[in-house]
Amino acid sequence: MDSAIQGKKWTLQYPELGTSPVPVEATISPGYFERERRNVFKCSWLNIATSSEIPEPGDYIVRELEILGTSVLLVRGKDGRVRGFHNVCKHRGNILAKACSGKANSFVCGFHGWAFDTTGTLVHVPDEDQFHDLNKSDFGLTPIEAAEWNGFVFASLKPRETLGEALGEWGEQFAHYPFGEMRPVGHYTTSVRVNWKVFMVAFLECYHVPRLHRRIVPDAATGEQNPLCHLLSVRLQGRHRSCSVYGNPNHVPSPAEGLAFKYGPTVIQGEKAKSAKPNGVNPENNANWAFDMNGIFPNLILHVGNGFFYKLVFWPQAVDRTRWDVELYMSPASNAGERISQEFSKILTRDLYREDLSTVESIQTGLASGGLSHFPLSDQELLVRHTFRVIDDAVRFG
Amino acid sequence: MSKVALPEGFQDLEPFVEKWALSREVERNRQRRSSTMQQLQEFYDAILPRMDEIVGYLNQFSLDEMPKDAPRLLNMGLSLMEIAPAIELLGEPDESGVFDAERFHIVEPGAGQP
Numbered sequence: 001m002d003s004a005i006q007g008k009k010w011t012l013q014y015p016e017l018g019t020s021p022v023p024v025e026a027t028i029s030p031g032y033f034e035r036e037r038r039n040v041f042k043c044s045w046l047n048i049a050t051s052s053e054i055p056e057p058g059d060y061i062v063r064e065l066e067i068l069g070t071s072v073l074l075v076r077g078k079d080g081r082v083r084g085f086h087n088v089c090k091h092r093g094n095i096l097a098k099a100c101s102g103k104a105n106s107f108v109c110g111f112h113g114w115a116f117d118t119t120g121t122l123v124h125v126p127d128e129d130q131f132h133d134l135n136k137s138d139f140g141l142t143p144i145e146a147a148e149w150n151g152f153v154f155a156s157l158k159p160r161e162t163l164g165e166a167l168g169e170w171g172e173q174f175a176h177y178p179f180g181e182m183r184p185v186g187h188y189t190t191s192v193r194v195n196w197k198v199f200m201v202a203f204l205e206c207y208h209v210p211r212l213h214r215r216i217v218p219d220a221a222t223g224e225q226n227p228l229c230h231l232l233s234v235r236l237q238g239r240h241r242s243c244s245v246y247g248n249p250n251h252v253p254s255p256a257e258g259l260a261f262k263y264g265p266t267v268i269q270g271e272k273a274k275s276a277k278p279n280g281v282n283p284e285n286n287a288n289w290a291f292d293m294n295g296i297f298p299n300l301i302l303h304v305g306n307g308f309f310y311k312l313v314f315w316p317q318a319v320d321r322t323r324w325d326v327e328l329y330m331s332p333a334s335n336a337g338e339r340i341s342q343e344f345s346k347i348l349t350r351d352l353y354r355e356d357l358s359t360v361e362s363i364q365t366g367l368a369s370g371g372l373s374h375f376p377l378s379d380q381e382l383l384v385r386h387t388f389r390v391i392d393d394a395v396r397f398g
Numbered sequence: 399m400s401k402v403a404l405p406e407g408f409q410d411l412e413p414f415v416e417k418w419a420l421s422r423e424v425e426r427n428r429q430r431r432s433s434t435m436q437q438l439q440e441f442y443d444a445i446l447p448r449m450d451e452i453v454g455y456l457n458q459f460s461l462d463e464m465p466k467d468a469p470r471l472l473n474m475g476l477s478l479m480e481i482a483p484a485i486e487l488l489g490e491p492d493e494s495g496v497f498d499a500e501r502f503h504i505v506e507p508g509a510g511q512p
Contacts, residue, residue, distance in 0.1 A: 186423070187505040190497075215487055256482035259449050336456030336464075336472050340449075343479035346423075350502070351483050357497030 008379035010234045014386075017236075021374035022388045026395075027195040028368045033319035035395045040298050041067045043398075045147070045154040045166045047300045047313055049074055050329075051180055052151065053101070054082065058118060061101040062087055066317045068157055072144055073097050073107070077118045084146030084155045085120050090139040116141050151180030170240040170296065177280040179309065182329035186346035188353065191323045194360040196299060196316040197387060198367065199324065202356055203301050203312055204293055204383040206231060206245055212359065216352045220268050221290065223248030232286040234382055239297035239390045241383045244282050247290030256344060264333070264341030267291075267349060271307035278306060295387055298394075307331060308345065320364055326353065405455060405467050411448065411474065414441050418477040419470035424504045426473075426480040431492045431499060435484070442485045445478050 011019060026032055048063050060075035073087035073096065089096045089109035096107050096116070106123060108115045115124040120141035128134060146155045147163040149171060154163050164171060192199060202208070206229040209221050222229050225248070232244040247268070253261065257268065265271040268290075281304055282289045291305035301312040308330045315323040328346055333339040366372070377385045403415045417433075418441055420426045430438065445452075452471055459468060484491050492499060 189503050189505055190501055215493060216483065218487070254482065254486040255446060256479060256486060259446075260479065262450075263453055333461065336459070336461060336468075336475070337453040339461065339472065340453065340475040340479060343476045344482065347479050348483060350504075351493065351496075354493065354496040354499065354502055357502070358495060 010231070010382040011379050013234060014236055014382065017382065017385050017389060021376045022385065023374050024367050024372060026388060026392060027198050027364070028319065030319050032395065033195075033316070036316070036391065037067055039398045040391060040394045041316070043156070043158045043160055044298050044394075045156045045159060045163050046298070047152055047296070047311075048072060048084075048146075048155045049153040050151055050184075050311070051082075051148055051153055052183060054153070056103070058103045058105055059101075060097065060104055060107075060118075062097050062099070065315065066323070067315060070144075070157075071095060072155055073141070074146060074153060074155065075104070075107075075118045082146050082148055082153055083118070083120060084144035085141035086144060088142070089114055089116075090122065090141060091125075096141070114139075150175055150177065151182075167296070168238045168240065170237040170242065170294065173237075173283065174280040174294075174304070177278055177304065177309075179329070181331065182309065183332045184327045185330045185333075185342045186328040186350065187326070188350060189323070189325050190357070191317065191321065192357060192360055193320055194322055194364040195320055195367070196314045196322040197391060198363055199322045199360050200295070200299065200301060200312075200314045201381075201384040201387050202360060203303070204241070204243075204295050204387060205381045207378060207380045208359075212355055213352060216348065216355055219248055220251045221246060221248060223250050225249075225288070228380075230380060232289060233284045235283070236386055239394075241295045241386045242292055243383055244284065244286050244292050245290045246286075247288055249288050257348075260341040260344030262341075263337035265307040265330070266341060267305060267308050267328070267345040270305050280304070281306065293383070295383060297390060310349070320368065403467065404471055405465065407455070408448070408452070408471060411444060411471075414444060414474060415470055417441070418445075419473045420477065421469070421473050422506055423476075423480070424506065426477050427499065427504065429477070430481050430484060433481075433491055435489070435491060438481045438484050438491060442478065442481060445474060449475065449478065 049061055053061055054074060054076045057076050057078045060073060063072045065072055071087040073085045074082055076082050087096050091114045092111060094109050094111040096109055106115045106117050113126045117123050120143060122136040122139045144155050144157060145159050149163055149167060209229040226246045229246060232246055235242040260266050261269045281292050291303055294302045294304060299314045303310040311327045313325045317323055328349055330342055333342055403412050417429060420429060452475055456468055456472055
């Protein structure tokens, strides 16, 4: 038997997390949620986009972030730098950019025509003479800190540290993974009646795989060697967390999957037939490795493999309501065969995610019912325990 | 639709063009969910053994510069991957008991935001 699947080794590796059940309060209390808004979301770096969504000067996107109570405008300037702003005209407060993305040299308010350039500077006020000593330099767009890291764009309302400091050891480990070279193959979004943490941690453990995913992945993640999909390794890195997931070497591909892998790399077989392991993943060089699950504080998950990654972002809308954005990224398809192959990976994942989502609303109902006050977590759910711990620390201590 | 819908050599797949040569994922998924297992099986059985020839033909061209009738063949190949889980894993067009497909919005370029 593989050494990775004996005993409660992850708890032994990180004894400071303890073994106590987690209080349900953190998932149902509106007061707790307000403290999360203040102590977690308003002062953390949040992933808003990927660099490839705004590659050229003038490219912009707008994101409505309910948890921050604002609409964020991200724009790449002529100097190549990404800047963030409250998407609000400084004249009378009208929402400035109305499209969710585009290309612009300036942003003109639809109310009176105030115009701002891509650095947020107020450059034109119609009938300016009618104002009383208006100094245009006092009325630039209100900035929101924005920064890029290895293909991702993050923003923060009140950062307490630089993005590099916030990503820490995890960021160093993945500094050279080719995130920026990949492009979205599939993109899904939905709004779900569930607390954002309850939702998020469903993608940070594999204990549920043999039962919940028995139909869509009957043998790719489980097999004789590892029937219960035990984790291969676990890494806690400050507020971030990561683990390596098992792939069954004796997995029997379906006929369509066999074709998909013949035409290109898939999310199951990866690029193992073609290329070496990319930088950052599977640091312990586990045998039978499928991909790594990374939980990046506070609300980003990256599932990272060889030739693909999934980006999952969980946006709280209320204590029991979460907007989910999930994208599969792969190397751009160079021909129709690769395009068809990528479709296999995307559709299998989409159908798998609908299995994941089948439980979360029912869990929220259960948690709010008074039927339980705490939930116990196994050694295999250590990343779930860590998630609740680091958020609770931030909620309590700021 | 032009008189010859598919490239030379693939005319036997023409009965499936109308239903399965769909350019958007959301259309392919709706077609899968509104089909019977027998309809899915007929398409699967017809196209699966032809995939190597289809990909061999399509890979002659760059994705941006395909002859007019080639994208239909590509879209039918994508439809095979759409329906594969129904045939190979589920035994039903769409998995029963999972999250509502109509609430799980597929975001596609040019398709607008949900």
